[in-house]
Every structure is written in C-alpha cells, then in structure tokens.
Amino acid sequence: MAIIEAAGLRKVFRSLERRPGIWGAVGALFSRTYVDKVAVDDVSFSLEPGELVGYIGPNGAGKSTTIKMLTGILVPTGGLVRVAGIVPHAQRMMNAANIGVVFGQRSQLYWDLPLRESFELLRSIYDIPRARYLENMRHFAAILDLDRFLATPVRQLSLGERMRGDFAAAMLHDPKIVYLDEPTIGLDVVAKEAIREFIGSVNRNRGTTVILTTHDLADVERLSRRIILIDEGVVIYDGSLERLREEYGTHRTLVVNLAESYPEFAVLGTELESREQNMVRLRFNRRELTAEALIRRVTERYQITDVSIIEPDIESIVRRIYLEGYHEGTVGAPS
Amino acid sequence: MTAAPEIIVRPRFRLEPYVQFAQKAMAREATYRFDVFTSVASVLVRVYLLRMVWVALYARNAAPSELPLHAIITYSTVALLMGLVMDIDQTRQLHDKLHSGSIATDFMKPIIVPLYFFADGSGEVLFHAALIVPSLLLALFIVHIDVPNAFVLAAFFVSFFLGYLVGFCINFILNCVAFWTLEIHAVQLIVTWVTDLFGGEIIPLVIFPVFLQKIAFVLPFAAMFSTPLLIYVGVIRPERYAAAIGLQAFWLAVLAGIATLMWRAGAKRVIVQGG
C-alpha cells in the first residue's frame, strides 16, 4: 500500500500580465489579461513506506511546487494526491501531524533562546507524549551529538549545529514522512556526512519515508537508490541512480593547463569544449576512454602544468536529457 | 607609527558630482511610490483633522487676538506642507553607512563627505518639495489658506530655507552620534517628538502657556518651523523680521559649528579605528 501517491498532478499559476510603460499600466486598468504558467504539468509517482527517494531537477523545474502540493500548502489545479491515505490540502492539519519538513535555508528554531526551548515548544505543538518526547530527545541527542549545545541560543550555533537541531526538531513527533529541502546546503564535509548518516539511520531504523530534494548529487548517491528527475513540470526519469549515470552520465570534462601555447592542440577521442589561452576543456566519453588513458594521451604529446576532471552534474545530465530526449531502456546511449 | 591623517579636501572644488548625487537621490525617491502616496495622503488627513480641531476650539473659547481662526488653520496647513520637506532625515545615510561599515570607502573617494550627504539629502528633499504642489492643490479642497503679500512671502521663504538648514544640522548632529554608539534610533525618535512639540509644527508656540513659550523660543527647534510660520501668518511683523531671521542665522551658525566639530572628531575616530 503506497504511502504517497501522485497521479497526473498539475499546477498552473495565473498572474496578471504586466505590460510595460505607463500606457501599459493604464491599459491594464481596463482590460485584464492573464498569463498562465504551468509549474507542474503531469507528475505521477508512488512511494512505498520506508522508501528514500531523491527528487531532483534544475531550478524552476517544479520541485518545490510538487512538494508544496504534497505537504498541503498548495491546492493542485488538477490530478490526484494522497499522503498516508489523506488528501493533504483537504485535511491540512491531519496531514501535518504525519509529516516533518526540513527547509535547508530556513530554520524552524527560535533564534533567541537555547535549543532546548525550541524543542519544548514543538513538543506542545505536536502534542507529543512526555515519555516519547524524552526518549526521542535522548536518541537524537546521541546520534546528532546535541547535548553539547542544547543550552546554547540558536543564534550562536554554527550552521552545522543548527541543521542538526532542525533535523531533530523535524523528527521529534515521529512523522511517517519527512521532506528534506536542500538539507546539506552550505555545510562542511564533516557536517554533511553527519546529516547523511542521520537521514540514513532514521530511514533504516524507523522506517520513515524520506523525500530528499537537493542539488548535491553526493547526497543522493550516498542515500537513495531511487531518483525521480523532474524538468519543466514533468517527470522525465524515475528509477535508480546507477542507471541514470550509466546512460547519461557518460561524459566528463578534462581541464588541462598547458605549459606552452600549442597552436594546434588536438587530442584523439575528445571534443574541444573551450579554450582560453592555455586552459583547455576536453569532453570525452568515459566508456570509450578512461581518464587515465586520456591524460596519458595528452601528456605524451604536450607539456601540462595542471589537470582536473569535472564530473557531470545533475544540471548537465538533465540538459543532455532535455536536448537529446530520454530514451527509455537504452543502455549505451547515443553520444 | 604615523599620526592619523587629516581629512583631505581636494583643492579644486567641482560641483558636478554633487549635482549628480542629488539627481540620483531624486530618482531613488521616485521609485518609492507608496511612500509618495502615504506622505500626501497623511498630510491631507491631518489638514482635515487640524481644521476640525481648531474650528471646535475656537467655537467655544476666547480666540487669541493675534491669531484668528483662519490664520491658525493657515498655520497648521502650511506647517504640514512644510513637513513634507522637513520631516526627512537627510543624513540617515551616515548612520546606515556607519552601521554597515561602508563609510570607510566614502572617505577614500575624492569628495567632501558631509557635502555628499547634503547633496543626497537635497535630492530627496527636492523630490518631496515637488509633492508640495499637488498636496497644496488637494488641501485647498479641504481648507482655505491665507496668502500674504509678496514681501511677506519672500521673507517666509528665506526663513523657511534657514529653518531647513537648521533641521539639517540637527539631523546631522544626531547621526554623528552614531560614530560613537550605533544604537541611535530610539534617541532620534525621542528627539524628533520633542522637536515636534517645541518646533511649533503641531501647535503654534504662541498658544503655549507663557512659561513654556519662554523655553521654546530659546531653543533652536523654534527656528525650524515656528519662525517661518509666524512670519507667514503675520504674528511676526515686518519690523521684527531682521531680529527673527537673525536669530535663525545665529542658531544655524552654532549648530553648523557643533556639527563640524562632531564630524571631525567622529571622522578621526573612523580613520584611526579603521571603520
């Protein structure tokens, strides 16, 4: 029995068309024309309890709009959505009791007071029985190492500490589903790892369903097996990360700093992406050519001072998918 | 270790940059449409309110001989219109920049910083001054305003200008306090309310009980509103113009002096401390 069901979800934003200049403004007084923006066109997916899914896509793809519909903030223009058997926007409060949300960029903690006070307030908001509350607090404090700064005012916490506090806050009421929006943004490597560890353990040990929205592919790689990729309001991929990488993440870029300006610089098996004086970017297909072999090819003929490899990020993968179209079931994609 | 440098003033003075600052400030003000709307609306609302207040008060009480009803209504209305221009803190940029630390970069530019503030504030003020015209026209639907003869009007404008400068200096001095302590908002507001009362903007000083009048006329705040307004409505007669305007000029000199001293001391502090 799926815990989250979205079928044909659609959201259209209607806004007044703004016409430029004074005459445009005057004209707008007499006749109003609207502009429809389709943020989410036709999104369908279903999640089983205990799944951990990465929900990714470029900016403006419709990710946050979808999440808002799942969390009950927004009413869909069309389609169906059910979360734990409830229609979120129709029964907002009941849905709210089942979910936890972490906004990476905004905290739900109270700035001026010790962290502990925020938890106390949340306990009363979610009506958590005392015993359960204490148990959860103990548990999270242990995993997230909160005891050190439970008494510190939130405004004095570092970003990593604050995020850990936000996570505990979101999980305090044992939600069935947790929505994480950019949870590791701005964190250092150590803190990121701690957060990922926490998310993973919560998902494994408590069976909490997790939807993770992020631009950091490493988060997704580390935690989830399933990715839902959305672009321009439509789900264009719903499957495993490996397969996605396999098919579309085949290209890499080698950045080389040449020691001299070789006027006729060319390397077999690569595509010249750009050249700025002595810095060259070469695009290659990693299935055809390993990085090691390529570097050897370059250094055989040219002197270099520096080299680095750029992995395809989610933006470039999506761009490729958009440009070339998603070919389902094709392993060894056209390059 | 070298001594702290004196503020360097470029020998050749150019007006253009300051004119440009003023123009920029005007353009900036014009973008705050809502502020424009609220300024004008609030003036008109208060014009109406004060008119009704004076009418009610004059109905049942002995009127002051030097200030009949039509004169006091004129006084209030003109005061409110003046307020459009006077109630702006032209030098709040100083405080803002001290707060953000960007004052240091201003010192590095080849401009006289106080003059920059004046130019910028003037731009803002000129824009608001332009608002006086529509406000005045709309106000005429609500009240009748006396218009004195040309000579009196001229004296009024001279006095108004001096009053504006006095207000500028007071704002400047207040903002200079920010060199030493950044939390000046509350103090500023308190000073504003006190000056409102003793400046003669809300209530003509001649209405005050005598003992308060004595205090009020001695303070510089009266130079901001009361003097020009009393000239306008004729309470200050032409033979006393020289004395009244002279007093304004005196206050201006004193305040400008204090402002300069505070500025020098504060600027030194910034340069020594590095912003």
Next chain:
Amino acid sequence: MKHLRVMLGVYQQYWRINILTTLEYRENFLLWFGFTFVYHGSAIAALWIVLNRFPSMNGWTFRDMAFLYGLWMVAHALHNTFFSTVGDIPEHIRDGEFDRLLVRPLDTLFQAIATPGQVFPDELILAIITLAAATWYSGVQVDATFLIFVPLIVAGGALIDLAFNLFISTVAFWFVRVDALRWIVIQLEQEFTRYPISIYSRGVRLLLTFVVPFAFMNYFPARYFLHKAHEGAVLPAGAGLLTPVIGIVFVALAYVFWRIGLNRYSGVGH
C-alpha cells in the same frame, strides 16, 4: 476538544518563551520604556498645552480628554501586547516563513498569533497607570458598572484593533506590500481618537462609528462614563457599553476575510 487543550498548552509555552526572550534582552527595557513614555507623554502634553489655552472642546475639558486618551491607550496597549504578532504576517508571507505554519497541525492564525518574540510590558503598565490617573482626575464615578464594564470595554477595544490588524495582514495575500495601508489606518486611529468625534463632519463621524469603529474604542465609552450630552449623535448614550460586542463582531468579520485569503494563498499559489 483535544485540539483546544493542545492550543492552550501551546499558548502557555508561547508566553513562557516570550518571557524568557524578553528577559534575554532586558537591557532594552529602559530604552523601550523611554520610547513609550515620550511618545504618549508628548501626545498628552500637546493636549494639555492646547486645552490650557482653549479649555473647552465641544464641552470636553482636558480632564475629559485625559480619560478619553487613557481608555484608548489601554485598549491599544492590550492589543500590542497580545496581538501585535498578527502584524508580522505579511513579512512572513514574503519570506516564506508562513509556509512553516501550514505544515504544522494547528490553526494557522493561532500559530501566527503565538509566534514568540520580545514582548515588553512597558506600554501596558504605563497605559493602566494613565487610565487610573485619568479616571481619578476626571472625576468619573468608579461604581459597579465602571468596574464591570471598563475591562470589557478595553478588551473590546483591543479586539477592534486586532480586527483591523488582521484585515490589513490578510490583504497581503493579494498585495504583498501593505505598509502604506497599515500606515494610513494607524494614523486614522491614533490621531482621530484623540478628540471627541463630535468635532468632525457627519461623514467622518459615521465612518468612525460604523465602518472603522475606532470611536467605540474610547469615545462612546468615555461619553457614557463622563455623562456627556449627546448633541445630534446617532447612537444613544449607552452605546459605549457595546464596545465588547463591536469588537467581537469585527474580529469575526476579519476572520472570515482571513479564511478567504488563506484559501487564495493555497489555491492561486505564490
């Protein structure tokens, strides 16, 4: 009813956190107090100065006006102490904090009201002192009616304030920036309630009685307790006692508008 119990518990916590936060910033207390004192003080001083020279305003003396001011001040201070958070709603809509309230299992307006922050008691304390002093000074009879109704009246006045605060904040669902509107309404309230509304023209009097009933915050109650003659007034002498009812009615209206705005927020999107 479980819901009500939860709300009471949260409200308790909210005040606990308010107190803790305010104590955290207690060095500001003197500043805020000075602020409040000068603000209200200069208003009353201005009234005194004017009425010293013109002792009667439509039959109202300074003593009467002090009582008028005191009634308004307490109602306003009550609102600022308990409901000022409603005024922060537009900002939260703008910066996205409002969405946070929608994913919690509680009524959104309640959560908006119960948003913790600094709450200094200076204005309320000063207001109560002022009203007490003005009551004594104006010679109002402190009988059973007074003792029963005045608390109800100032509470009703606070509700009238809340109604308009909520109304303006709701407008933010349509027009994100409501500062200008808020400013105008505040000015209307503060300046026009200083004086007995009998000095205004008929249109303004009707406006302040039936449309934007600030006259019920202090004028009608003061008129009742001071036994002022109601020359050509629209409402009978006892109207001042109806303030609590007016307050409740207008809050209800504002709440209906709020729900409409909330629906729009979720439906039309942002």
